[in-house]
Amino acid sequence: MISPLTIGRDLAGMAAGTVRLPVQLAETANILLTTDRAVIGASPREVVWTHRKTTLYRYRSQSRRHAVPVLLVFALINRPEIFDLRPGNSFVEFLLGEGFDVFLVDWGVPGEEDADLGIADYVCDELHWAARETLRASGQANLTLVGWCIGAALCAIYTALHPDGPVRNLAVLTMPLDTRGSLYSSWVGREAFDAEKVASGYEGVPGKLIDRANKLMKPVTNYVTTRRKLFESVRAGTANRVAYQAMAKWVSDNPRFPAAAFSDWITWVYKENRLANGTLRLREKAVDYGAIRRQSVLVVTAAADHIAPREGTLPFLGMVTTDDLTHLDRPGGHIGLMAGSKARTQIWPDIAAWLAERSAP
C-alpha cells in the first residue's frame, strides 16, 4: 500500500525531474555527439620504422629501468590506441612509469591496395621486421612480445616459428586459439560463409562491417544498455565523459581488414581450427606451439570474454613446453579486462611485475 505521502513526494520529485530531464538528455546527447573530439593515444612517441601501412613507434621514457624492450602488438581489427587509451588510463603510460622501454607496432589503416597482405605477411614480414627494428633501436638482443586478441595469436605464431629467435618473454592477452563452439565460429565457420567472396567485395572487409558483427554478438547490451547506463550516470551526476568518449571513439575507429588476411584468418582459425589442432603452416613452416620452450610465457584470460572465450585459450597452456608458464584469469571482458577502469589496479600491476622479473639484461 503506497501512502499519500509517498505519492506526493514522488509527484514533487517528478516535477523537479521534469525540469532537469531536458538538461540531462541534452548532456547525454552532447557526450554521444562529441565523442570524436576525445583524445586517445596521446603519449609522446616517435616513429622508428615504417613499411607500407605498418609503423613501429617507440614511446619516450625518462626512467628506463628494465633492459628488455616491450613490443606491443594489437589485432588487425580496431586500432592499437587501446594500449594508450587516455592519459591516466593508459597501459603504455603505466609500463613507462614502471621503467619499461615500450614499442608498439601499428598495422595502420590498410587500403584496397593492401588486399594481398595475408597472415603470413603480417607474421613473417611485418612483425619479424618490427621485432628486428625494436632490437636495433633499443640496442638489445632480446625482447618481450605482448599481444592482444588477434595480435596475441600473431605473436604466438611468430614465437613458435622462431623458437630460437629474439623473443625472451611472450605475453598473450585474451588470445583466440580453439574456436570450436564459439559464436563467431557458428557464424563464419559454416560452409555458407565464403570468406574469400565476402572479402573480395571491397578488396577487404570494411571495418564497420566487422564492428557491426562484433556488436551483433550482444545487440541489446551494445546498442541499448550502454546508452541507458550513460544516461543514468548523467542523471546521477557520476558520468565520466572523458572515459566514455575515449572508449567510444576507439570502438568506432575500424580500419579495413585486408582481404587475404581476412580469408586466411576465417579459414584457418574458424573453419579449420588449425591453431588448435596444430596444422597451421606459414610459408612452408609448421606452426608448432610446442616449440615455445625457451621463452617465459604469460597467458591472460578474461572470464566474461565473449569474443575470445577463455575456454578457447586454455589449450595453449598445454601446448607450449616452457617451464616458465603463468596464467592469469581475471573477471572482465575481452577489452574491459585490459582497458577498463579497474585494469590499472586489477591486471596491469601483475603483468608489469611478471615482466620486471624477466627483463634483466
Next chain:
Amino acid sequence: MADQQSPLAKIHRTYVGGEARAASAVESAVGSNAFGELLAMSASNAMALARLANGGIDRGVRALRVAGRADIADLGRQLARAEDKLERMLQLVEELEGRLDAGAAPSAGVAEARSARPVKSAANGMASRSSAASRAAGGASTAASRRRTS
C-alpha cells in the same frame, strides 16, 4: 529506502529487468543455427551486390576518361610492391654492411660518411639517433640510423 519503493523506481526496475530478459533472448537468437545461416548468406549477398555496384560505378567513371577506384588501387599496389622490394634490398645492404664490418673495421672516412647519412626525422618531429650512436648503444648494424616515414 522510500526511493526504492517509489512508483518511478519500480518502473525503472521493471524496465531494466525487461531489458535484461530481452538481451538474453536476443543473444540466444543470434546464437541459433538459423541466424548463423542467414547472416552468412546475407553477408555473401551484400558483398556480391557491393562488388557489382562498385564495378558498375568504376566502369561509369572510366567512361568519363577519369581514373577509377580500381586504377588508383592498382597504382597503390604497384607502390606497395616497390616498397616491398626496397625494404628487402635495404635488408640485403645492411646484411652486406654487417659482413663488411665484421670482416674489417671501416676506415675513418667511410665511418664518417655513414654517420653523416641523412636521417629522416619522425612524423611528429622527434629526432632520430645517429648511426654511430646506435652502434655504440647496441653494436647493431651500421645502418641503424635508417628511419623511414610513410
